[in-house]
Amino acid sequence: MEKSIIISVGNLVKNYDKFEAVKSISFEVYQGEIFGLLGPNGAGKTTTLEIMETLRDKTSGNINIGGYDLAKNPNEIKHIIGVQLQAAGYYPNLNLTELIKLFSGLYGIEVNAISLLEKVSLTDKAKAKFKELSGGQKQRFSIATTLINQPKIIFLDEPTTGLDPQARRNLWDLILEIRSAGTTIVLTTHYMDEAEILCDRVAFIDNGEIIGINSPDQFIDDLVSSGFERKKEVKKANLEDVFINLTGKDLRED
Numbered sequence: 725m726e727k728s729i730i731i732s733v734g735n736l737v738k739n740y741d742k743f744e745a746v747k748s749i750s751f752e753v754y755q756g757e758i759f760g761l762l763g764p765n766g767a768g769k770t771t772t773l774e775i776m777e778t779l780r781d782k783t784s785g786n787i788n789i790g791g792y793d794l795a796k797n798p799n800e801i802k803h804i805i806g807v808q809l810q811a812a813g814y815y816p817n818l819n820l821t822e823l824i825k826l827f828s829g830l831y832g833i834e835v836n837a838i839s840l841l842e843k844v845s846l847t848d849k850a851k852a853k854f855k856e857l858s859g860g861q862k863q864r865f866s867i868a869t870t871l872i873n874q875p876k877i878i879f880l881d882e883p884t885t886g887l888d889p890q891a892r893r894n895l896w897d898l899i900l901e902i903r904s905a906g907t908t909i910v911l912t913t914h915y916m917d918e919a920e921i922l923c924d925r926v927a928f929i930d931n932g933e934i935i936g937i938n939s940p941d942q943f944i945d946d947l948v949s950s951g952f953e954r955k956k957e958v959k960k961a962n963l964e965d966v967f968i969n970l971t972g973k974d975l976r977e978d
């Protein structure tokens with residue numbers, strides 16, 4: 725079946741004064757996939773993500789999201805995408821239900837805060853303030869806020885950074901559920917196991933340039949067929965498996 729393109733980025737350039745942070749990159753994201761932007765610190769991932777999110781201006785290039793040209797119709801794009809708010813946007817005196825009401829008001833829509841919190845397993849924290857949440861709960865709430873306007877596409881910047889293995893796996897399940905409901909997801913991560921489990925395709929960015937785009941499986945198969953061998957003997961489990969096996973799968977933050 726022909727895959728339909730929901731995001732198309734062509735020759736995107738971003739300069740900060742004389743520094744070229746993004747150097748004419750091009751890629752496409754297919755509808756319904758989880759697409760990962762991977763690369764070392766400072767590679768240009770967040771810059772690229774935030775330009776697509778309409779939060780940062782580009783220097784040049786063409787971006788089309790959901791059929792809208794970002795240069796001409798940024799407001800239409802804002803209606804079909806879900807963006808994580810910076811923690812600073814979470815007014816300290818409002819609880820989670822009130823924050824959802826506030827954000828939905830900004831979109832001019834009404835949402836059922838409790839059913840949204842249910843999606844991210846936070847109904848018991850409905851009356852809690854953001855600052856009272858654990859790291860995993862904060863991330864889950866932040867993902868819930870991206871879903872308020874029932875977007876076609878959501879953008880997640882390092883959604884599991886700083887979380888324990890249980891909370892990380894819990895977020896993976898949540899991200900996969902969101903995708904199963906038909907939402908396209910573009911994310912950045914520094915965890916290659918996470919990218920391997922979640923992403924249908926990944927783009928590696930280094931020094932502002934895309935140096936490869938493929939499915940994780942294909943990247944790995946290509947590397948192996950080029951004669952690559954790991955230095956250390958590969959075991960059937962890793963230390964994270966030991967961690968989960970010893971401490972169980974239950975979330976500890978509640």
Ligand SMILES: Nc1ncnc2c1ncn2[C@@H]1O[C@H](COP(=O)(O)OP(=O)(O)OP(=O)(O)O)[C@@H](O)[C@H]1O
Binds near residue numbers: 740763765768772
């Ligand atoms: N507002 C800014 N002004 C000047 N330079 C910036 C600005 N934002 C980012 N940069 C620079 O652009 C480059 C790319 O930054 P970006 O945040 O996009 O990288 P990243 O791939 O997301 O990195 P990380 O993995 O560390 O989050 C870096 O060298 C960074 O210092």
